[in-house]
Amino acid sequence: MTDLDAATRDALAELLLAVADDEFVIGFWDSEWTGIAPMLEEDVATSSIAQDEIGHARALYELLAEVTDDDADRIAYGREPDAYRHAALLNHRRGDWAFSVARRYLYETADAVRLATLARSSHEPLAQLAGKMRREETYHLLHAEAWLRRLADGPPDVRDRLADALRQLWTDAQQLFAPLGGEELLVTAGILPQPMAAMHAAWTARVRPAVEPIAGQLPDASPAADGRMARSDDFRWLHGEFTMVAAGDEATARW
Amino acid sequence: MVTAGVQHLRERRIWEELARISDPEIPAISLVDLGVIGSVAVDDERARIEILPTFVGCPAIEVMRNEVRERIGALGLADTVEVEITFQPPWTSERISPTGRERLRQSGFAPPHIGPTIPDEASGLDELAVLPIAECPYCGSRNTTLENPFGPTLCRAIYHCADCRQPFEQMKRV
Numbered sequence: 001m002t003d004l005d006a007a008t009r010d011a012l013a014e015l016l017l018a019v020a021d022d023e024f025v026i027g028f029w030d031s032e033w034t035g036i037a038p039m040l041e042e043d044v045a046t047s048s049i050a051q052d053e054i055g056h057a058r059a060l061y062e063l064l065a066e067v068t069d070d071d072a073d074r075i076a077y078g079r080e081p082d083a084y085r086h087a088a089l090l091n092h093r094r095g096d097w098a099f100s101v102a103r104r105y106l107y108e109t110a111d112a113v114r115l116a117t118l119a120r121s122s123h124e125p126l127a128q129l130a131g132k133m134r135r136e137e138t139y140h141l142l143h144a145e146a147w148l149r150r151l152a153d154g155p156p157d158v159r160d161r162l163a164d165a166l167r168q169l170w171t172d173a174q175q176l177f178a179p180l181g182g183e184e185l186l187v188t189a190g191i192l193p194q195p196m197a198a199m200h201a202a203w204t205a206r207v208r209p210a211v212e213p214i215a216g217q218l219p220d221a222s223p224a225a226d227g228r229m230a231r232s233d234d235f236r237w238l239h240g241e242f243t244m245v246a247a248g249d250e251a252t253a254r255w
Numbered sequence: 256m257v258t259a260g261v262q263h264l265r266e267r268r269i270w271e272e273l274a275r276i277s278d279p280e281i282p283a284i285s286l287v288d289l290g291v292i293g294s295v296a297v298d299d300e301r302a303r304i305e306i307l308p309t310f311v312g313c314p315a316i317e318v319m320r321n322e323v324r325e326r327i328g329a330l331g332l333a334d335t336v337e338v339e340i341t342f343q344p345p346w347t348s349e350r351i352s353p354t355g356r357e358r359l360r361q362s363g364f365a366p367p368h369i370g371p372t373i374p375d376e377a378s379g380l381d382e383l384a385v386l387p388i389a390e391c392p393y394c395g396s397r398n399t400t401l402e403n404p405f406g407p408t409l410c411r412a413i414y415h416c417a418d419c420r421q422p423f424e425q426m427k428r429v
Contacts, residue, residue, distance in 0.1 A: 138429075
């Protein structure tokens with residue numbers, strides 16, 4: 001990483017942290033379905049997806065740790081809730097199945113746009129990792145699209161729940177493309193081959209025609225500068241869960 | 256200082272040993288046939304082996320790393336054995352050897368689909384085609400359906416054969 005100046009390196013760290021925290025937090029929310037999903041196939045599927053996402057987060061935290069000379073486990077488990085940088089979409093607790101399907105659809109479609117961009121990054125380790133993640137995420141996207149259709153074509157109660165969840169999550173989903181502080185430097189260096197705003201436009205063009213027939217017309221919403229800053233009580237609870245072992249005292253732990 | 260010839264022999268010896276190490280999750284296939292060995296390099300001081308994980312979040316990576324370090328260390332060809340985990344180049348299912356595909360089939364796994372990826376004009380990247388049909392490893396039928404693209408491990412999907420009425424797993428294409 002010696003070939004990057006300090007400001008560009010900081011901007012790269014900001015980008016890696018945002019993507020890693022997104023994957024990490026959605027992975028933990030998905031893992032909440034293990035054992036209680038509505039059908040056995042979905043128990044297996046959500047658990048598998050959660051394992052993928054947390055694996056992606058780990059690989060991204062490791063890249064970040066190289067950039068900032070830190071430790072991946074410390075970054076993952078050693079921060080206070082306010083230091084996490086996932087998008088507002090991931091502040092909400094698991095909710096019901098329709099809510100999880102709505103969030104997963106919004107997330108996977110956005111992640112597909114983001115990974116297609118990062119796979120062309122000039123930062124070679126990031127490009128290679130994003131290219132690899134992208135192939136795995138193909139299966140997540142198929143899964144999310146199939147469930148969106150399945151619920152949308154379901155009985156009125158099911159369709160209503162899905163529509164409510166899509167409306168509730170719409171504004172927060174935009175924050176997956178919240179501008180980064182050092183974004184211009186990243187774009188100039190080719191580390192981020194296109195700005196967040198361009199990715200946001202590509203995502204909106206794809207997603208609106210798919211979700212508006214279900215949820216009705218959705219408001220004009222844009223990514224906000226603080227879209228990755230606010231933390232919720234739901235997330236504070238999840239943070240307590242996923243840091244429990246790391247924060248525990250080995251000497252007094254009971255298994 | 257070792258000569259190029261000696262170095263070549265040592266590398267070959269390491270490849271032979273790696274071909275005897277099984278994948279921890281599908282023991283019928285070796286690490287070499289699975290295509291997860293990225294490179295092997297050796298001199299007097301150290302042997303260096305690169306492993307390319309099949310899936311980024313594969314929990315068997317550490318098991319592979321330890322097994323390789325131990326088995327190659329036991330050959331006594333170098334003072335230290337370094338095992339690096341890398342995504343450069345990324346593992347894809349095209350890396351599985353023809354022998355590996357046959358071994359998968361013999362142990363009840365349909366091997367991953369082979370075929371062209373679909374170029375996406377907008378991004379300039381290839382899209383992965385996921386097919387709903389796989390060849391049944393038990394009876395060879397293609398009258399099969401994809402039951403769940405997610406299975407007991409990250410790299411496996413679940414299918415059902417309508418002819419021999421068996422569920423079976425496929426190692427996923429990635």
